[in-house]
Amino acid sequence: xxxxxxxxxxxxxxxxxxxxxxxxxxxxxxxxxxxxxxxxxxxxxxxxxxxxxxxxxxxxxxxxxxxxxxxxxxxxxxxxxxxxxxxxxxxxxxxxxxxxxxxxxxxxxxxxxxxxxxxxxxxxxxxxxxxxxxxxxxxxxxxxxxxxxxxxxxxxxxxxxxxxxxxxxxxxxxxxxxxxxxxxxxxxxxxxxxxxxxxxxxxxxxxxxxxxxxxxxxxxxxxxxxxxxxxxxxxxxxxxxxxxxxxxxxxxxxxxxxxxxxxxxxxxxxxxxxxxxxxxxxxxxxxxxxxxxxxxxxxxxxxxxxxxxxxxxxxxxxxxxxxxxxxxxxxxxxxxxxxxx
Numbered sequence: 023x024x025x026x027x028x029x030x031x032x033x034x035x036x037x038x039x040x041x042x043x044x045x046x047x048x049x050x051x052x053x054x055x056x057x058x059x060x061x062x063x064x065x066x067x068x069x070x071x072x073x074x075x076x077x078x079x080x081x082x083x084x085x086x087x088x089x090x091x092x093x094x095x096x097x098x099x100x101x102x103x104x105x106x107x108x109x110x111x112x113x114x115x116x117x118x119x120x121x122x123x124x125x126x127x128x129x130x131x132x133x134x135x136x137x138x139x140x141x142x143x144x145x146x147x148x149x150x151x152x153x154x155x156x157x158x159x160x161x162x163x164x165x166x167x168x169x170x171x172x173x174x175x176x177x178x179x180x181x182x183x184x185x186x187x188x189x190x191x192x193x194x195x196x197x198x199x200x201x202x203x204x205x206x207x208x209x210x211x212x213x214x215x216x217x218x219x220x221x222x223x224x225x226x227x228x229x230x231x232x233x234x235x236x237x238x239x240x241x242x243x244x245x246x247x248x249x250x251x252x253x254x255x256x257x258x259x260x261x262x263x264x265x266x267x268x269x270x271x272x273x274x275x276x277x278x279x280x281x282x283x284x285x286x287x288x289x290x291x292x293x294x295x296x297x298x299x300x301x302x303x304x305x306x307x308x309x310x311x312x313x314x315x316x317x318x319x320x321x322x323x324x325x326x327x328x329x330x331x332x333x334x335x336x337x338x339x340x341x342x343x344x345x346x347x348x349x350x351x352x353x354x355x356x357x358x359x360x361x362x363x
Contacts, residue, residue: 040266044275047259052282054252055125058117059291061244063237065118066227068245069110070234073220075249077213084213094206094214101198102211106218108195113219114226116188123181124293126284127169130303131185133280136313137162138193146197154316162309168302208261216253273314277307 058068088094094102112132119128137159143149166186173179206214227234237245263272284303287293295303 036266040263043259044263044267044272047256047263048275048279049282050251050259051256052279052286054248054256055120055129055283056286056290057244057248057252058120059125059287061237061241061248062121063241063245064227064230064232065114065116065121066223066230067232067234068117068248069113070220070223070227071245072113072248072253073106073110073216073223075246076253077216077220079249079254080209080213080216083209087207087209091207091210094210098206099214102206102214103218105195105198105211106215107222108191108198109215110219110222110226111191112188112195114188114223115184115191119181119184119188121181122184123173123179125287125291126280126293126295127173127182127299127303128185128188129283130169130280130306131166131182132188132192133277133310134162134166134186134189134306135192135196136310138190139196140313140316142193142197152316155313158309158312158314158316160309161312162306165302165305165307165309168305169299172296172299172302212257274311277311280307 058065061068063071116128116132119131122128140149140151140155140159144151170179170182170186173182224234226232260272260276280303284293284295288295
């Protein structure tokens with residue numbers, strides 16, 4: 023008769039630890055827009071430091087992995103770098119939008135990535151979304167239109183529009199990952215994508231005449247915090263949680279990230295949201311959740327398919343924006359999209 027090994031005294035169960043880690047990661051990522059705003063550095067520069075710090079912190083583990091497993095195939099490497107280029111576009115527009123409109127609304131609009139993934143999958147890959155997808159799309163667009171209209175009246179609509187563009191670019195990242203069939207482990211994919219993003223953002227900053235140096239010591243602290251607490255700590259926390267918790271639970275939990283950013287922005291940045299903007303934001307989040315559920319149902323295998331021995335695809339995580347490479351391939355999942363900004 024088998025006996026389950028006893029848990030060490032005083033140590034919480036794995037699922038409890040996963041909940042705690044997920045919430046801490048969620049809190050860290052909620053500070054992303056706050057750090058960008060407090061640093062005050064141009065969008066490409068803030069993005070460069072976020073990805074550059076993460077790349078530097080993980081270069082030793084990445085090198086050890088290459089020494090152990092060998093160099094990745096050229097095709098998989100290029101796909102990971104391409105994903106990083108899309109993520110660079112996401113960060114550039116999102117960070118720039120924050121400097122124009124504040125942290126809350128661009129962060130909310132950046133979370134529309136699941137909508138663009140669904141539309142892109144339909145246009146490029148022939149997927150047929152169900153009625154629920156279109157309902158969620160209509161609700162989200164209605165909420166976004168309300169927020170964009172209010173911001174336009176306040177002369178900050180461009181920043182919110184940049185948030186929408188950031189969501190589009192992150193949707194492009196998802197589409198690359200979705201069809202790449204890459205066989206890189208999580209760390210290798212993460213590092214290659216982050217390095218590609220850092221190089222792209224440095225080039226964008228150079229073209230736009232945005233200096234990478236010359237900022238105040240406090241600004242550098244915020245920029246380093248972006249890489250340390252958001253890109254590495256927050257994203258790895260979500261990756262850890264996905265190893266113990268179902269994606270159907272993690273995904274809606276990540277929708278709280280723009281909510282937390284908005285709550286933090288009130289006392290820290292002095293931002294204020296009108297009742298109309300709050301209603302519009304709630305509509306956007308509700309629409310994103312409905313879109314996510316519709317695409318989760320679309321990717322769920324039928325009973326006959328499972329009986330035939332087909333490998334079911336992994337759950338679809340599309341709430342928020344998860345950083346490049348944090349996908350569950352080490353566990354054998356074909357994760358279609360994971361999102362955390």
